[in-house]
Amino acid sequence: MQGTVATFDPQTHTGTLLLDDGTELPFPAEAFARSGLRLLRLGQRLSVQRDGAGVVTGVQLPGID
8 A cells, every 4th residue: 555645753753654545544653763763744645554453563664565
């Protein structure tokens, strides 16, 4: 699944993604920490990993495993 960064707080490392269907999906600091990225910019495209409950567990640049 992929989404676009709608919000990102560089202090808390939390934010929201806008999925292709228009749904907003929040992500926690732990998901950002797993990405290995230092910052995100608004409008940036990301791949999203979620657990069985639908909680975001990771975000990363598309095509990078």
